[in-house]
Amino acid sequence: MALETVSEKGLVLLGCGKMGSAMLQGWLADGLNTNSVYVLDPFPSKWLLGLAEKGLNLNKALPQEPAVCIIAVKPQMMGEALPSLKVIAKTNTIFLSIAAGTSIESFQSILGSKCKIVRAMPNTPAAIGQGISALIGNNNTSNEDVELCEILLKAVGDTVILDTEAQMDAVTAVSGSGPAYVFHLIETLALAGEAQGLSADLAMTLAKKTVAGAGALAFQSEESPEQLRINVTSPGGTTQAALKVLMDSETGFPKVLSEGVSAAANRSKELGKT
DSSP: OHHHHHHHHOEEEEOOSHHHHHHHHHHHHTTOOGGGEEEEOSSOOHHHHHHHTTTOEESOOOOSSOSEEEEOSOGGGHHHHGGGGGGGTTSSOEEEEOOTTOOHHHHHHHHOTTSEEEEEEOOGGGGGTOEEEEEEEOTTOOHHHHHHHHHHHGGGEEEEEOSOGGGHHHHIIIIISHHHHHHHHHHHHHHHHHHTTOOHHHHHHHHHHHHHHHHHHHHHOSSOHHHHHHHTOOTTSHHHHHHHHHTOTTTSHHHHHHHHHHHHHHHHHHHHHO
16 A cells, blocks of 8 residues: 555655665565656666666656655765755655765755654665664654655565664664674685685685574574574584684674774764764
8 A cells, every 4th residue: 555655646766876776676576666756866877777768757857745755865965965855845745864874853954844754774785675774753754654664665674663863873883884794704704714724715605604694593593692602602612712712801792893883873973963
């Protein structure tokens, strides 16, 4: 029903980079009518140009009152891009932002205090439908408005609703930036394997599959990650020897990762003030 409403009234997508493209691909796969989509992007991809030939409205005049307008441009481009949306800012349109570090107040200062604004933070696994998006609406949004945005975001993964916007900095640091931490873990695990005599290709294959498999097991298992760790750690064995180093309170994961997440959260707060 939600996509039927969006198809009827129209959906505007401001910016169609990797995240915007992943979301659009998910919506179209779920049945959203191509003719109902309006994309504003100064540098459209070949894929987007191909969709335009099939009815997608690319860089054309916007509908009078679209159901939803997704803001998917980078924060540094926001000042230049947002004014193009003022033509629909006084309507009943829901503005859904997936831009990191841009507060609801920032949008209201440009689009107006009466606008319906939902702020969300997805992450890059959305590109394969495995993302996680956290979202929260401003005081002008109803539960139905937030639910509609949640349905749209579920096209690329799971969703969670936040209690306050203040939580968004922590979300950005954990799940928004988190994939980069995992990618770096894969890099360093592969390099460690090379240092122990494995070929680069073999070490990388083992590292990728190990991280992917462990993540899937942690998500699907009824046991906690802590218990799963204990299950694979034999007393006096190889895993325990490694964990003695990795779990060191001064030099291991607990301290380093906590400091990294804190740095990301602080940077998110700084971006929100600019």
